[in-house]
Amino acid sequence: MNQPQFQCNQRDQLLEQLDRQLLRSRGSGERVALLVFNLRGFREINMTCGHAAGDTVLRLVAERIRSALRPCDGLFHIGNDEFAVVLTTLKSPQVVSLAAQKILHSIDTDYELPAEVVAASAVAGGAVFPDHAGDRDGLLRSADTALHLAREQEQDFLIYDASLVSREQQLANLKRSLSKALDNNDLMLHYQPQIDLQRGQLSGCEALVRWNHAEQGWIRPDVFIPVAEKSELIDTLTYWSINVALREWLEFCVQCRDGAIAVNLSARLLQSTEIVDLVSRALNIWGADPGALILEVTESAMMSDPETALRVLTRLHEMGVTLSIDDFGTGYSSLAYLQKLPVSELKIDRSFVQHMADRPQDRKIVRSIIDLAHNLDMRVVAEGIEDQRSLDMLVSMGCDYGQGFYIARPMPAGQLSDWLHQAPWRKPAA
Ligand code: C2E
Ligand code: CA
Ligand code: CA
Numbered sequence: 001m002n003q004p005q006f007q008c009n010q011r012d013q014l015l016e017q018l019d020r021q022l023l024r025s026r027g028s029g030e031r032v033a034l035l036v037f038n039l040r041g042f043r044e045i046n047m048t049c050g051h052a053a054g055d056t057v058l059r060l061v062a063e064r065i066r067s068a069l070r071p072c073d074g075l076f077h078i079g080n081d082e083f084a085v086v087l088t089t090l091k092s093p094q095v096v097s098l099a100a101q102k103i104l105h106s107i108d109t110d111y112e113l114p115a116e117v118v119a120a121s122a123v124a125g126g127a128v129f130p131d132h133a134g135d136r137d138g139l140l141r142s143a144d145t146a147l148h149l150a151r152e153q154e155q156d157f158l159i160y161d162a163s164l165v166s167r168e169q170q171l172a173n174l175k176r177s178l179s180k181a182l183d184n185n186d187l188m189l190h191y192q193p194q195i196d197l198q199r200g201q202l203s204g205c206e207a208l209v210r211w212n213h214a215e216q217g218w219i220r221p222d223v224f225i226p227v228a229e230k231s232e233l234i235d236t237l238t239y240w241s242i243n244v245a246l247r248e249w250l251e252f253c254v255q256c257r258d259g260a261i262a263v264n265l266s267a268r269l270l271q272s273t274e275i276v277d278l279v280s281r282a283l284n285i286w287g288a289d290p291g292a293l294i295l296e297v298t299e300s301a302m303m304s305d306p307e308t309a310l311r312v313l314t315r316l317h318e319m320g321v322t323l324s325i326d327d328f329g330t331g332y333s334s335l336a337y338l339q340k341l342p343v344s345e346l347k348i349d350r351s352f353v354q355h356m357a358d359r360p361q362d363r364k365i366v367r368s369i370i371d372l373a374h375n376l377d378m379r380v381v382a383e384g385i386e387d388q389r390s391l392d393m394l395v396s397m398g399c400d401y402g403q404g405f406y407i408a409r410p411m412p413a414g415q416l417s418d419w420l421h422q423a424p425w426r427k428p429a430a
Pocket of ligand 3: 347
């Protein structure tokens, strides 16, 4: 078995070993698997504990990997924080996943250094010869691709799969055309009216982004928002949607004092205070009262980095913007954390509202959220109202606001006036 040398790269030895094993495999028909491992957080260990400590961790990791291997398998240190393992005499490709999980499990532990204890873990990609590639270089490429995809998808291990690659390519294409669509102004907003349930009048609208792709037709926001969220595109998209929403809402509702426009804010934007400047700039450009803007954030968005989220939300609140928790009831925010947030609105997730007329359990949840919101001095919005019975129940439960297909589907700004003219709801006070 190979003894990792942390000063030198063992890539050449890996290539020789693969040449040897693939030749044997061509004769015997037995499979060969290549696994590539990337240590997580190794740069931080090097930076905070020094390079000597980093080398020690590499040596200890190599020992742990070796302890999980059979004598016939090979281990190679092929780069800074990268290891490769060659598994030979495999009867079926299924055992590769098990081997990878065993190795990952052995790496995932605390490492005792002279001065401190550090934790390390790894992410891995694997490919099998001849199932995923017909030669050595193809096998290396496939394992690297699997590692890249595992990292992208935040998984511990992925084995090469051609369909995963084509999905990844589709997403990359989608990202490119979304970027172009933003440049060319090909996106638009649709507006879903929100009703003050107790007063029977329009209280505002939620702005929902729409994309009519030249070749693929309408693409749902659930499909392209997650793509945008993986890059800085989401910043551009959010800045665009806040500006367009303010402009179109102010145009539609020239002197509405009570009305407000709600815009969705992605999780990623709560991880930096940059959004505060973006919002302030947009309010200035359109001369909008901060009270006319509601920003909707989901519970999960806040939980990934609660401290930064709290800082960002506090600054937006101080600016006078209303903050709303979207999809409430589907996340796991603790009531203690909720109480600390400068949030004035809860939006009950539509999964509880849609069928509440027929499901007593859903009704109980809706009633509890309404009471919780009011006890915390927050107002409450029900989304996903699809029938008159649910609407009536919400009114009698004291729910403040509502939106849903029964009231109106999201529509372009130009249709709002006609809709309001025909609908039984009054315009907000001027
Ligand atoms: P969301 O914020 O929960 O938005 C409400 C979704 O529920 C919208 O879907 C809306 O069309 C749909 N909806 C409204 N009433 C009903 C109803 O009565 N029944 C049913 N079944 N559905 C109803 P849409 O427009 O497809 O948006 C999906 C999600 O995409 C949104 O969920 C939001 O998370 C995200 N999204 C939309 N626009 C933006 C945006 O501009 N920025 C960001 N960051 N996210 C957005
Ligand atoms: Ca929303
Ligand atoms: Ca929602």
